[in-house]
Amino acid sequence: MQPLSPSSTAYATDDSRWQAVRDRDPLARGHFVYAVRTTGIYCQPGSSARLPRRENVEFFSSAADAEAAGYRASRHAGLAADSARAALIASACRMIEEADSPPALDALAAQAGMSPFHFHRVFKAHTGLTPKAYASAARARRLRQELSVPSVSVTDAIYGAGFNSNSRFYEASDQLLGMRARDYKAGGTGAEIRFAVGQCALGAILVAQSQRGICAILLGDDPDALVRDLQDQFPRARFIGGDAGFERLVAQVVGFVEAPSIGWSLPLDVRGTAFQERVWQALREVPPGTTVSYAQIAERIGSPKAVRAVAQACGANAIAVAIPCHRVVRRNGDISGYRWGVERKRELLRRESKT
Numbered sequence: 001m002q003p004l005s006p007s008s009t010a011y012a013t014d015d016s017r018w019q020a021v022r023d024r025d026p027l028a029r030g031h032f033v034y035a036v037r038t039t040g041i042y043c044q045p046g047s048s049a050r051l052p053r054r055e056n057v058e059f060f061s062s063a064a065d066a067e068a069a070g071y072r073a074s075r076h077a078g079l080a081a082d083s084a085r086a087a088l089i090a091s092a093c094r095m096i097e098e099a100d101s102p103p104a105l106d107a108l109a110a111q112a113g114m115s116p117f118h119f120h121r122v123f124k125a126h127t128g129l130t131p132k133a134y135a136s137a138a139r140a141r142r143l144r145q146e147l148s149v150p151s152v153s154v155t156d157a158i159y160g161a162g163f164n165s166n167s168r169f170y171e172a173s174d175q176l177l178g179m180r181a182r183d184y185k186a187g188g189t190g191a192e193i194r195f196a197v198g199q200c201a202l203g204a205i206l207v208a209q210s211q212r213g214i215c216a217i218l219l220g221d222d223p224d225a226l227v228r229d230l231q232d233q234f235p236r237a238r239f240i241g242g243d244a245g246f247e248r249l250v251a252q253v254v255g256f257v258e259a260p261s262i263g264w265s266l267p268l269d270v271r272g273t274a275f276q277e278r279v280w281q282a283l284r285e286v287p288p289g290t291t292v293s294y295a296q297i298a299e300r301i302g303s304p305k306a307v308r309a310v311a312q313a314c315g316a317n318a319i320a321v322a323i324p325c326h327r328v329v330r331r332n333g334d335i336s337g338y339r340w341g342v343e344r345k346r347e348l349l350r351r352e353s354k355t
Contacts, residue, residue, distance in 0.1 A: 011045075017059045020045045033060050035071040042066040043074045064114060088112040089123055089302055093134065102135035137277045193234055196242030197223045200254045203344070205320075206230060207242075207250045217253060217320045219340035233318065253321075278303075279313035286327045288352045293331045315339060321348070 011017050011031045020028035028045035035042035036052045042063065043049050060066040063073065092108050108131055109119035123131050146156070193215065195208035206226040208216040216233065218226045231239065242250065278301040285300075286292055292300075298310045314325040317339070326345045330336050338345035 014059055017045070018054060018057065021057070022051065031061075033063055033066050034058070035060060035066050035069070040071055041074045042071040047074065049074060062113075064118060068118075088114075092119075092123060092131070096131065096135045097138045102132070102139065105131055133277075191234065191237040192240060193230070193237045194240045194242050194246055195227070195230060196246050196250045197226060198247075198250045198254055205250070205254060207246075207253050209246070209249070210237075214253075214319065214322070216318045217322060218318070219320050219344055276313040276316060279310055280317060280323045283314070283317075283323050283325055283327065286324060288324075288327075291327050291329045291333070291349065294328055295331055297328060327352075 011020055011028055017028070017032055017034065019025075021034050024046050031045070033042045033044055034057050037056045037058065038052070042060065060069065067073070089112070092112055095103055095108065095111060105116050105120065108123075109116040112119050112122075114122065120131060123134070191210060193208050193210050195206060195216075197204060197206045199205065203219060203221050204223045204226055206216065206218040206220075206223070206229075207214065208218075208230055216230055218229055220226050220229075279297060282297050282300045294307045294310045294314070295304070298304050298307045301310075303309070310328075314328055315337075317323050317325045320326075320340055326338055326348045328336075335342060335346055335349070
């Protein structure tokens, strides 16, 4: 058991803690937790739970210590712990986004008062990303913002995004941009994107692949309109029609549309802000045949007030079905807007409900 902080001197002994539990002392909350061996749960002092027998109780200085010892939170303690952890993770996200270079895991964990292993697990549970992936997404966003400013040189953009040297940047540039920085700054000049248009039960489907992986799955009624949409997304890229091998990839995507329960294992070229990536990761974790609300997605990514931003991230998703924004509905269960048409969304949900 970890030593108590100086502010906990009033509850420094097991006798004083037990007295606080018996008195349901609200001032003791936050100074320690007590665990009950016979039930395997832990509670905050002041809890309205039934008073346990003293011989079955042991004390811990924090919920993390109790969990490390194998106890689980009581329902009331769990709600409070989730709220506290969400605040800690939000603070860690701000630290990552504001740092000149990605903070070390040990530093992030120390700020949160957790072990590196526990912090890594809690961070991923709240954001849908590992700390390293979140830092990478935040830095990529800063880099794209810097490169979009005409007066900023590529070198200045690299340093402005938090890279300490050009060599460090070029080691990660393909993953961050999918192309050379100078080509990105020129609007995608030099990038090669292979694509093909096929047909599925929902109409026309376009699949496109960059050097990194699939960069677009588009659905619609008019194949030519889908091609124009792709060209608008990547105005200076070089487009190459898919060969027989690529047609097989399109068939694989169509197979997923027809039978969503087979899962998804294709590499995804997912670009976007760190927030969008959190939303898209949460969407990929929604099982086929089920739906969630925008508010539920916001809660899952640790941003319960960001319902409108979640809806915007769903609308910005250019990878239909693989990132299943069609599984998001309104709070009352009504089917809301869908980039590829509400009828396609309704049909996708109908098909998934039968698998």
